Amino acid sequence: MSKPEKIVFIGLETYSLMGGLQQFNRRFIKALANRAAKNNGTRPQIVLRRDQTSDMPTDVDADFRPCGTSVLRMFHEAMVAARGADILVAGHVNLLSVLTACSVIAPRAPRILVVHGDEVWGDPVYRARKPFDAPMMRRLDRVVSVSQFTANRMAKTFGLSPEMFSIFRNAVDEIPSPDQTQPKQPNILCVTRLAEHDHGKNVDKLLRAFAVLKTQNLEATLTIVGDGVLRHGLEKLSLELGISEHVRFTGRVSDKSLAAAYSSASVFCLPSEKEGFGIVYLEAWLRGLPVICGDRDAAQEIVSGGVDGYIVDPSNIEEFASQLGKLLAQTETAREMGARGRSKVEAQYLMPHFENQLKSILDSVKA
Template sequence: MPTRVALVASSYHPHLGGVESHVRHVASELRAAGTDVEVWTVDRGEHLGTTELDDIRVRHLPTPMPARSVGAMARFALAAPGAWRAWRSAQRSFRPDVLHVQCFGPNGLYAAALARRARLPLVLSSHGETFMDDHDAFGTSALLRRGLREAISAATVTTGCSQEVLDDLRDRFGLVGGVVVPNGVGPAPEQPSGPPRRGLLGLGAGDRVVFAVGRLERMKGFDLLVDAVAALDDPSVTLVVAGSGSQADPLAALAQSRGLGDRFRLVGPLDEAGVDAWMRDAQVVAMPSRREAFGIVALEAWRAGSPLVATSLGGPSTFVQSGVDGLVVDPRDTATLAAALRRVLDDRAFAASLAAAGRRSVEAFTWTRVARDYTAIYASAVVPPSGPSGPSGTLPSRS
């Protein structure tokens, strides 16, 4: 079994997001189980160097990419040798047994090249980056597309956080086989002392909150949620959205045009404790994504004991039982989404039953389970199983 694993993440602390949370929790669980682990992540120009988080070393490595303009190519030619030296230095210093790419991007290109050069096993974990990016990085970059195909071909195991993710890798990037390793969620974070968050927004006990959280980008569908809340035409309902992104101002403008006024609030990016606090205070948590790779928000809502309305377009439809531990609807249908919100808001007994079932369902999604799945994959990567198998099919697929 390998004793040293480099988790090569496309993004990490101090940035917030799904992959950042996934890698941070997995790193802590692996370390607690006795694996020596480091996190290698992309230097976004902040020059953070080598830091430490949760007693785990974090290396911020440069990942310059070539572009078509003459100037960009010249800058890449100057930067690439130094970047490659930084990656080789990280490998020689830590001496990992496995390189595990979490969310393929420039990090994946460099890690795959390093795996070839150092003859290290490569494990890939996709989190929907091939279709969840609003800027369509894989659609616009032939280098990324080719790099991902080659990395999948070379990888010992490729995982996806849902069947939705694996299906896309099979359809467009040549994956054969593949293993589902879902997201997880930890214990509820400790809440800081202070006044209730709704009080800070001037909301009273009679105000009912629909809460949503995520990147403020088109794929997350918050504009669809604005339309649905407006369709409720209920002055007691306020939509609170947490996150940051390019759609913050357009969302605010849309809410004003729909007549929501102060019944629409943007509260900015929140840490895990902040998200949990709002979920516990909300009457319903909504996930209106146009497409969703997994939907860790669903697990967070279950943990908080909040009734959930989730998208049917992607990951949540594979693990949320509609009518049991949530309602699963197509958010593009404004009337259907509004009706689901209305049912949860108005039927307290039904809302309580969804919340209670969610608390039971979330028990199956722990970070310990995720780390255990990865540990089995690392073992198969270092010691190939006897008998023939495909490059990504060394473990049975799980869903």
């Protein structure tokens, strides 16, 4: 009789913050716990840096090892957890050294690295290459990427074989279908971080495209949800463009307020060039909204141009504004695009699909 499967997941802060990486990690850990319960496996060992014991969930059947800010404690907890491990998983490239150390304790366990986006693009603005990145990466058994775009850029940057990669799409939780029978006011919604390194979200270009629409006397408002050091400059730009009375910066909001913002919107727009996946587009589709994304990152793999949204060159402000104007003016077309987006989410991007992807990848590395 084979021994119960033991999986170790090593991650950065997961329950103390909220963001795309944290949402993915929470879903991944829950899927590991579900897999263990289904297969009578050992509870997954979850080692988390910068999380505290008080942050840990009570509704996930896993053995949590929060390590706070101590690097030494993280190495210690990870290596203790790795004893007898069947699979080792690191949830971020910055944890490669911890994963490598664990492989000494569990030399036969396949090593998996999960990557998300700009952290492995080799761009010094987001994360510069480090001397030992490539050698440690070449010892991995699998790199799990949330998009083909990120897999291609990482393979080129670090000289890795494309065969090392598996694509693992993100997911969202299903919510009730929105009521599309009530007409909405033309309101564009953008949900994004506005941190120091988020110039590539191109919110400034969205403001400029919106300003073009206002010169055409198109009645609409723009709501920007999110906060960070870029906010002040963007607010100043909206004043300079003469659109500030039609633009609302909300800052960070509660889940309830975010749901209300989606409910009142008629179009979702994030013309980013730095999305490793773009989970916000899925969240918008769940609410029946058509979306606009940029043409320079992984969002192109998710959005079907002309079907459930538009893909734009964010630097071409006139064309960007034209596509945005179409969605605002052609309300029935916009509604149909949003409905097709929701159907896509239901078919490809919910928790059952996430768990099936995980099963396929873990089973293949053990084979």
